[in-house]
Amino acid sequence: MSQIETILEIKDLCVEFKTVEGTVQAVDHLSYTLHKGEKLGIVGESGSGKSVxxxxxxxxxxxxxxxxxxxxxFYKGQDLVKASEKEMQKIRGNEISMIFQEPMTxxxxxxxxxxQIAESLRLHRGMDKKSAMTEAVRMMRAVGIANPEVRAHEYPHQMSGGMRQRVMIAMALACRPQILIADEPTTALDVTIxxxxxxLIRDLNESMETSVIFITHDLGVVSELCDTVIVMYTGHxxxxxxxxxxxxxxxHPYTVGLLNAIPRITKDRPPLETIEGMVPNPTERITGCxxxxxxxHATARCRETEPPMIQLSxxxxxxxxxxxxxxKEA
Known part of the structure; x- marks a missing residue:
């Protein structure tokens, strides 16, 4: 079996925010790897650190x-945390692209x-204005926008939410990135769209071998699309x-709770389960887990000492x- 190529490796990433109420540890020693062509899902409640x-x-x-x-x-051996703004400008939108939650903003x-699509092609690929617009129209057609020659000359407010999201995807994929980050790209869209x-994301992943990081709170979407799933809670x-x-x-009991909270469309469906309690205040530092x-299932050990990451397989x-x-401990 050939060695799977690792395209991205995150090691002990920590991100914090200073607020009037105190310091928020949004991401706490996050570590994972992403392989070439892999579709990785990151799930969790709002505030778990997925997008950050x-x-x-x-x-x-x-x-x-x-x-x-x-x-x-680490991306291709380079530590992006230490990269300069000039270096990041060459990577953003070109080698690593992101589809944001709300296309209207x-x-x-x-x-x-x-x-807007052509602009990234001119910036990263050095295309002239005419060639970039031709390629922008081709990308709009590739993401399923009808009459792209006409729609290319429309403003965002003239398009529906689904069409705007397709424009965002076309923009993100225009330079054929190595990694596509999709941050809740289907939020607020109807189920057909x-x-x-x-x-569309699945087809582009297969045709371009683009690695995908799919951020969502919808476990149903993850089950449809992703190869690997990361579940996050309070930055971990x-x-x-x-x-x-x-x-x-x-x-994990949290993963069990999330899955049990999914409504089931069956004749004898059980009552909808919930996870007791609330997500802790972001500024609150909880001892233990x-x-x-x-x-x-919490015990005294859980409340006193933070658990390590355990390798099950x-x-x-x-x-x-x-x-x-x-x-054994990882």
Whole structure:
């Protein structure tokens, strides 16, 4: 079996924000690898650090109030944490692209959609104006926009939410990036458009061998698209596993709670389960496991000492004391 190529490696990434209420540790010693052509899903509740970790990768965290306080992000042997703004400008949109949550606020409202796509081609590929616009129209057609020659000359407000999201995807993929970060790209879209966007990302992943980091709180979307899943809670990874294994047999109590909270469309559907309690205040530092106040299996050990990441198999890890005595520590 040939060696799988690692395209991105994050080691002990820490990101914090200074607020009037105190310091928020948004990402706390985050570590994972992304392989070439892999579709990696990152899931968790709002505030778990999903988006912040990817913004840190792109050096897009506003400073102040945010700051990367530790860790390394290796892309092709280069540590992006130490990269200069000039170096990052060559990488952003060219080798690593990002689809943001809300296209209406991410697209420039006073520039025509085709021109916004063409701009990245002129910047990164050195194309002239005419060639860049021709390629922008081709990309709009590739992402399923009808009459791209006409739509390229329309402004964002003239398009529906689904069409604007397709423009964002066309812009992100125009330079054929090595890594595509999709930050909740199907939020606020109806289910038909959601399915089309997911099919589009899957097709582009296969045709271009682009690695995908898919950030979402929707586990249903992850089960459809991703090869590997990372579950985050309060800035930590609490579980990482191949998608099929995670959905068949979740290990961490938080993952179990998330899966049990998904509504089931069956004749004799059980009552909807919830996870007891609330996500802790971001400025609050909890002793021990941060999930222990909500966990039905919490013990005194959980409340006193933070659990390490436990290696259950070559591809499965979990941060929970339930497994510490049974398996070796990572």
């Amino acid at each position: 970790s990817s913004l840190g990768m792109m050096q897009l965290i506003p400073n102040p109030p945010g700051k990367i306080t530790g860790g390394e992000i 991410s697209l420039n409202p006073i520039i025509k959609c085709g021109k 959601q399915a089309q966007i997911l099919d 990874i609490v579980e990482k596993a191949p998608a099929q294994e995670l959905f068949a047999e979740p290990k 941060s999930f222990s106040p909500r966990c039905p 070559e591809q499965r890890t979990v941060r929970c004391w339930l497994y510490a005595d049974k398996e």
